[in-house]
Amino acid sequence: MSETEHGRGSGPSEEPLTPPDTRAPSHAERAFTLVASRSVGTLATVAKEPAGYPYGSFVTYAMHDASPVFLVSRLAVHTQHLEADPRASLLVAEDGEADPLANGRVTLVGEVRRVGGKAEVQSVRAAYLATHPGAAYYVDFTDFGFFRLEISAIRYIGGYGRMSWVEPGAWREATPDPLAAHAAGILAHMNEDHAAALAAYARAFTRARDAEEAVMTAIDRYGFEISVTTPDGKRPARLAFDAPIGTPEDARAALVGLVKRAREALAERDL
Amino acid sequence: MSETEHGRGSGPSEEPLTPPDTRAPSHAERAFTLVASRSVGTLATVAKEPAGYPYGSFVTYAMHDASPVFLVSRLAVHTQHLEADPRASLLVAEDGEADPLANGRVTLVGEVRRVGGKAEVQSVRAAYLATHPGAAYYVDFTDFGFFRLEISAIRYIGGYGRMSWVEPGAWREATPDPLAAHAAGILAHMNEDHAAALAAYARAFTRARDAEEAVMTAIDRYGFEISVTTPDGKRPARLAFDAPIGTPEDARAALVGLVKRAREALAERDL
Numbered sequence: 001m002s003e004t005e006h007g008r009g010s011g012p013s014e015e016p017l018t019p020p021d022t023r024a025p026s027h028a029e030r031a032f033t034l035v036a037s038r039s040v041g042t043l044a045t046v047a048k049e050p051a052g053y054p055y056g057s058f059v060t061y062a063m064h065d066a067s068p069v070f071l072v073s074r075l076a077v078h079t080q081h082l083e084a085d086p087r088a089s090l091l092v093a094e095d096g097e098a099d100p101l102a103n104g105r106v107t108l109v110g111e112v113r114r115v116g117g118k119a120e121v122q123s124v125r126a127a128y129l130a131t132h133p134g135a136a137y138y139v140d141f142t143d144f145g146f147f148r149l150e151i152s153a154i155r156y157i158g159g160y161g162r163m164s165w166v167e168p169g170a171w172r173e174a175t176p177d178p179l180a181a182h183a184a185g186i187l188a189h190m191n192e193d194h195a196a197a198l199a200a201y202a203r204a205f206t207r208a209r210d211a212e213e214a215v216m217t218a219i220d221r222y223g224f225e226i227s228v229t230t231p232d233g234k235r236p237a238r239l240a241f242d243a244p245i246g247t248p249e250d251a252r253a254a255l256v257g258l259v260k261r262a263r264e265a266l267a268e269r270d271l
Numbered sequence: 272m273s274e275t276e277h278g279r280g281s282g283p284s285e286e287p288l289t290p291p292d293t294r295a296p297s298h299a300e301r302a303f304t305l306v307a308s309r310s311v312g313t314l315a316t317v318a319k320e321p322a323g324y325p326y327g328s329f330v331t332y333a334m335h336d337a338s339p340v341f342l343v344s345r346l347a348v349h350t351q352h353l354e355a356d357p358r359a360s361l362l363v364a365e366d367g368e369a370d371p372l373a374n375g376r377v378t379l380v381g382e383v384r385r386v387g388g389k390a391e392v393q394s395v396r397a398a399y400l401a402t403h404p405g406a407a408y409y410v411d412f413t414d415f416g417f418f419r420l421e422i423s424a425i426r427y428i429g430g431y432g433r434m435s436w437v438e439p440g441a442w443r444e445a446t447p448d449p450l451a452a453h454a455a456g457i458l459a460h461m462n463e464d465h466a467a468a469l470a471a472y473a474r475a476f477t478r479a480r481d482a483e484e485a486v487m488t489a490i491d492r493y494g495f496e497i498s499v500t501t502p503d504g505k506r507p508a509r510l511a512f513d514a515p516i517g518t519p520e521d522a523r524a525a526l527v528g529l530v531k532r533a534r535e536a537l538a539e540r541d542l
Contacts, residue, residue: 040371042313042362044325050380050424054315054325056362058376058428077426091313091327095366099405100311105329109321134370153321155348157329 017206017230017237023222024238025177028170031106031156033220034094036063036176039131041092043070043112045081055081061090062131066172067151068108069115069124071135073143082147086111090149102159109153115146124148177220182248190216190255197259202228204262206237209269221245224255288477288501288508294493295509296448299441302377302427304491305365307334307447310402312363314341314383316352326352332361333402337443338422339379340386340395342406344414353418357382361420373430380424386417395419448491453519461487461526468530473499475533477508480540492516495526 025033040060047055057078061068068090072079082088093105115124124146129136138144154166179186190198195213202211208230214237218225223240241254296304311331318326328349332339339361343350353359364376386395395417400407409415425437450457461469466484473482479501485508489496494511512525 042315042327042364044313044315044327044360046325047360047380053358053380053424054317054327054360055380056313056315056325056327056360056378057426058362058364058371058374060371087324089315089318089325089327091329093313093329100329100331103329107327109318109324109326153324155328 014233014235017202017208017228017235018239022238023240025220025222026170026174027156027158027162027164028154028166028174029177030104030158031154031166032066032171032174033177033180034104035068035092035106035108037180038092038094041068041090043078044089044091045078045112046085046087048081048084056091059090060132060135062128064124064127064148066174068149069128070112070147070149071128071132071139071144072147073141074145075143079147082112086113088112088149097159104156104158106157107155108149108151109155110149110151112147112149115148121146178246179220179248179251182251183219186219186248186251187216194255194259197255197262198226200259200262200266201239202226202237204265204269205239205258208235208237219251285504285506288473288479288499288506289510293509294511296491296493297441297445298427298429298433298435299425299437299445300448301375301429302425302437303337303442303445304448304451305375306339306363306377306379308451309363309365312339312361314349315360315362316349316383317356317358319352319355327362330361331403331406333399335395335398335419337445339420340399341383341418341420342399342403342410342415343418344412345416346414350418353383357384359383359420368430375427375429377428378426379420379422380426381420381422383418383420386419392417449517450491450519450522453522454490457490457519457522458487465526465530468526468533469497471530471533471537472510473497473508475536475540476510476529479506479508490522 039062040058042056043059044054044056047053055078059070059078061070088111089107089109091105091107094103097103115121125139128146129139151168151171154168154171156166157163198214198216199211202208202214206228208228210231212229214226214228216224217227221244223238225236225238228235228237245251245254310333311329313327314330315325315327318324326349330341330349332341359382360378360380362376362378365374368374386392396410399417400410422439422442425439425442427437428434469485469487470482473479473485477499479499481502483500485497485499487495488498492515494509496507496509499506499508510529516522516525
């Protein structure tokens with residue numbers, strides 16, 4: 001199975017315990033965050049031999065403005081393809097989930113062209129070497145050059161049942177989630193050390209007033225997601241922060257503030 | 272940087288300490304082993320919108336005979352592409368090395384067609400579900416079907432400086448290395464517990480008679496590779512088994528036998 005528009009069989013479909021309009025990252029933001037968090041992907045080009053076949057090759061990339069840039073040799077097969085036909089796509093996939101189809105992935109479609117202009121090359125070079133410092137060893141070889149994917153279409157698949165075509169305008173305006181690099185650490189910390197706080201969030205802020213426990217499954221600048229154990233089984237819920245946050249310290253402050261409000265709400269309920 | 276034909280900058284190029292014709296897996300065997308050891312890759316298809324662009328999507332696959340097979344929904348974007356144009360490729364990439372371009376990858380180019388015939392479908396289904404047991408949940412949904420990549424060209428890149436086009440005939444005759452799933456465990460065991468044996472291999476069987484130590488870096492049915500610390504720095508060496516081996520137990524017996532011969536050769540040298 002792979003990317004599909006249908007719902008059947010696409011994993012847990014239980015109704016969430018919080019309103020569906022709880023603020024969450026847009027697909028443009030999710031896609032941009034995913035691509036910005038990775039640095040390897042699959043470049044698909046139009047093969048010269050066998051002519052016209054779509055050809056996938058492994059590439060490293062960096063982000064420069066809102067476009068992936070590549071450092072490739074003109075001797076490489078895909079560079080030869082691109083010089084004959086610039087049409088291409090870059091697939092970037094997350095890893096992490098045991099079920100590979102539960103991971104997110106993004107296909108960026110467009111044309112790959114050589115970066116021109118001395119100032120522009122210098123800027124791209126700095127971005128590329130910041131992401132791939134080991135490339136300093138061959139960046140100045142004469143057969144290597146920088147190329148950029150000029151994006152015209154963006155396909156986002158966030159796992160089962162979360163997929164769309166992202167508007168290029170929304171892509172260009174998106175910024176990577178500032179918590180992305182810290183999310184795994186925050187989740188581990190909350191789930192290991194703050195089970196009581198998570199259960200309080202669930203009881204106070206979701207329809208599951210009798211929640212037994214809750215596990216944090218995701219966090220982003222707009223809020224976080226929990227899997228709540230209820231008498232009827234596990235149910236997902238999303239809670240929003242009052243305002244978007246920018247750092248792990250802000251996240252901590254927001255989570256602490258929410259515990260306080262949750263406990264106040266639960267105490268009031270018990271009166 | 273990515274797949275290139277050139278040698279410059281392509282990692283360590285020190286002359287090996289053993290003859291270059293020491294028996295090793297063919298590129299067909301290496302490529303087949305890599306593809307058989309994985310179950311996810313990137314399928315490149317010809318897009319319908321934007322029309323004609325090569326489009327990469329994440330897929331799960333299983334091997335059936337010597338071909339990758341896929342279970343896809345006719346609602347999926349790539350299935351719609353394939354129904355209009357069967358030309359495709361599948362890129363499968365290893366992970367593991369810190370330097371992503373040091374990992375192996377294989378591009379299989381060909382045409383993807385629906386598997387037909389009840390017996391053939393049953394056989395493909397069994398192979399697919401053996402690799403992806405979770406797919407049992409949706410395998411019988413009416414919009415899902417099995418497709419096969421009929422391979423016409425194979426590109427193998429084994430990391431820096433090891434790459435070629437593999438003949439389809441050699442691909443079909445290749446079998447996966449029987450040690451592939453055990454190699455990491457054997458390497459860890461040898462490097463943690465048998466440093467003296469590894470040093471003895473290096474001193475007895477390579478040109479590095481004054482080797483200080485050696486680390487095992489790879490093992491396959493035909494032999495193994497070591498990185499030898501010499502007074503001039505680290506040098507690679509490959510040693511072959513007397514005959515191809517089929518199990519981890521055979522590997523152990525072969526490695527023990529080689530230690531004995533190494534110690535005998537070194538004792539003789541000291542006389």
